[in-house]
Amino acid sequence: MTKTQKDDRAAWAARAEALRPQGQALIGGRFVEAASGRSFAALSPIDGRVLTQVAAGDAEDADRAVKSARAAFESGVWAKRPPRARKRTLIRFAELIRAHREELALLETLDMGKPIAMSLAVDVRAAADAIQWSAEAIDKLYDEIAPTEPNVLALIRREPLGVVAAVTPWNFPMIMAAWKIGPALALGNSVILKPAEQSSLTAIRLGGLALEAGIPEGVFNVLPGFGHEAGKALGLHMDVDGAFFTGSTEVGRMFARYSADSNLKKIGLELGGKSPFVVLASSRHLDAAAQSVVDGIFFNQGEMCTASSRLIAEDSIREELMEKVLEKARAYKPGDPLDPETNLGTLVDAAHTRRVLDYIASGEAEGARLALGGGRPAGLSGECYVEPTVFDQARPEMKIAREEIFGPVLTVLAAKDPEEALRLANDSSYGLGAAVWSDDLTTAHRFAAGLRAGVVSVNAYDEDDMTTPFGGYKQSGWGRDKSLHAFEKYAELKTIWMRLR
Ligand code: NAP
Ligand code: MG
Numbered sequence: 001m002t003k004t005q006k007d008d009r010a011a012w013a014a015r016a017e018a019l020r021p022q023g024q025a026l027i028g029g030r031f032v033e034a035a036s037g038r039s040f041a042a043l044s045p046i047d048g049r050v051l052t053q054v055a056a057g058d059a060e061d062a063d064r065a066v067k068s069a070r071a072a073f074e075s076g077v078w079a080k081r082p083p084r085a086r087k088r089t090l091i092r093f094a095e096l097i098r099a100h101r102e103e104l105a106l107l108e109t110l111d112m113g114k115p116i117a118m119s120l121a122v123d124v125r126a127a128a129d130a131i132q133w134s135a136e137a138i139d140k141l142y143d144e145i146a147p148t149e150p151n152v153l154a155l156i157r158r159e160p161l162g163v164v165a166a167v168t169p170w171n172f173p174m175i176m177a178a179w180k181i182g183p184a185l186a187l188g189n190s191v192i193l194k195p196a197e198q199s200s201l202t203a204i205r206l207g208g209l210a211l212e213a214g215i216p217e218g219v220f221n222v223l224p225g226f227g228h229e230a231g232k233a234l235g236l237h238m239d240v241d242g243a244f245f246t247g248s249t250e251v252g253r254m255f256a257r258y259s260a261d262s263n264l265k266k267i268g269l270e271l272g273g274k275s276p277f278v279v280l281a282s283s284r285h286l287d288a289a290a291q292s293v294v295d296g297i298f299f300n301q302g303e304m305c306t307a308s309s310r311l312i313a314e315d316s317i318r319e320e321l322m323e324k325v326l327e328k329a330r331a332y333k334p335g336d337p338l339d340p341e342t343n344l345g346t347l348v349d350a351a352h353t354r355r356v357l358d359y360i361a362s363g364e365a366e367g368a369r370l371a372l373g374g375g376r377p378a379g380l381s382g383e384c385y386v387e388p389t390v391f392d393q394a395r396p397e398m399k400i401a402r403e404e405i406f407g408p409v410l411t412v413l414a415a416k417d418p419e420e421a422l423r424l425a426n427d428s429s430y431g432l433g434a435a436v437w438s439d440d441l442t443t444a445h446r447f448a449a450g451l452r453a454g455v456v457s458v459n460a461y462d463e464d465d466m467t468t469p470f471g472g473y474k475q476s477g478w479g480r481d482k483s484l485h486a487f488e489k490y491a492e493l494k495t496i497w498m499r500l501r
Contacts (some may be wrong), residue, residue, distance in 0.1 A: 011117055012338040023054040025224055026207035028068030029217025032447055035060040045113040045346040045384040046337055054200045058223030062233035065221040069163045069190035070239055072218030079160055079188035083139040090135030093213035097128040107201040109337045112170050113346030116338055127174035133466040134182030153498040158491040160188040162241040165234040169247040169350050170196035171303040176246045177203055179481040184490040190219045194231050198348050200224035212337055234427040240268035249475050268479035268489045270471055273432030276425035277308035281316045283437040290324035296461040298332040298388050301347055301366035306433035308461055311412045312421050318414050326372055334377045334385040346384035353384045356407030360389055363400040369393040396427055426452050431473030435461045
């Protein structure tokens with residue numbers, strides 16, 4: 001290691017020592033403890049250290065947050081501001097996020113273990129950009145006048161839902177929040193953000209920055225707490241107009257039930273995936289394909305809903321491709337997330353690490369060939385490191401080929417021809433991401449049309465831009481984040497008929 005790298009790592013560690021993360025809820029513009037007085041420890045997966053105590057919000061706190069959000073909404077202090085005024089405030093919010101990039105990146109890395117270089121280059125940047133993009137869109141969206149007969153005027157207006165809950169996961173805590181709160185706030189809703197218990201710290205800090213940016217009290221609330229308490233209370237609350245969730249398919253189902261069992265609130269679900277990455281013999285770019293699938297599964301420790309977790313390779317190129325995949329996978333090395341050179345950090349916590357290791361054990365037990373990794377790396381002291389792992393010669397019925405592992409584990413399946421590859425690709429209860437590699441335009445086009453997934457890449461993977469919708473087919477969810485389509489979730493459409501006399 002060169003001297004500067006060492007200094008950088010030491011510098012981040014020193015900054016980490018000096019950090020005093022805030023753990024309170026933000027309700028009605030004030031940072032408060034949970035009404036019950038209960039809290040839980042925010043643990044760092046890097047070394048198990050307690051970063052701070054976090055307020056364990058429950059139904060009573062959820063109710064307080066909903067009341068303050070409702071009052072702010074009814075007052076019109078935000079909802080009735082001209083769109084361009086909300087735009088200016090939200091752009092200030094995005095700029096404050098950028099101004100606090102190092103602090104936010106450090107909180108994210110300490111709290112959930114992703115490499116500091118990723119937190120800076122991806123998480124903070126994309127969160128700020130998502131909020132700015134939604135803000136910039138809001139004074140360019142026009143409502144409609146319907147082409148009715150001349151003696152009537154039918155206005156089709158987009159109106160904010162009212163009180164919106166956003167319940168988010170721990171893998172990209174700031175980005176998943178920004179994809180929801182950006183369009184929801186831009187439209188004039190009041191929002192309650194419930195972050196995952198493993199990653200509450202950046203959400204709480206975002207709450208402070210939102211206040212500083214001038215978002216009025218009660219318009220943006222942050223309610224940390226456990227899913228089965230705070231999350232459930234928001235899902236079941238009779239005065240929440242919409243609940244928008246990103247997380248597991250299992251909890252997504254609960255939100256569908258919460259809605260049915262309460263006020264039929266609107267819901268949005270961005271759920272899990274087991275995304276197929278298909279390489280056909282008609283691709284001459286096996287090097288690029290190998291790099292792309294490896295980045296797609298090992299980026300963010302594989303804790304990614306669109307992770308390219310199933311590689312499906314046509315028989316005639318499979319061996320050549322596998323050599324390249326293994327060579328490129330070796331470039332991912334578990335290391336201290338505070339080291340700017342690290343490209344594979346820790347998993348989010350010890351329980352999740354055990355779950356991932358259990359999946360690896362099941363792959364071995366079911367007879368897949370372990371081609372790389374398969375355990376905890378030597379020489380690192382924390383509990384939450386897992387080696388980049390590749391299973392070759394898997395069969396479609398194996399657990400590692402069907403279930404979302406949400407860790408750095410790639411499962412490779414063989415297909416005898418493109419038809420079998422497409423059948424295998426679609427043989428999943430999920431439908432989030434998918435890729436096909438082929439230099440034959442007709443094949444690629446037909447394949448892309450045949451893939452049952454919300455985000456399909458041809459000769460690429462995980463292209464990411466705020467201008468395109470993101471979300472899943474099948475059990476990967478309902479509705480889309482990002483792009484102008486995301487605004488549809490947070491608005492009601494009202495038709496106003498006027499008879500002209
Ligand atoms: P999770 O367990 O489903 O949790 C997500 C959120 O729901 C957390 O805030 C969680 O709070 C809360 N929650 C848990 N149980 C709840 C309940 N009974 N009622 C209400 N809320 C509840 O998911 P995760 O483990 O954080 O994240 C991993 C999952 O997210 C993966 O399946 C992944 O594919 C998915 N994901 C999807 C996307 C996408 O856009 N499609 C993006 C990222 C992640 P607690 O943390 O306190 O339990
Ligand atoms: Mg969880």
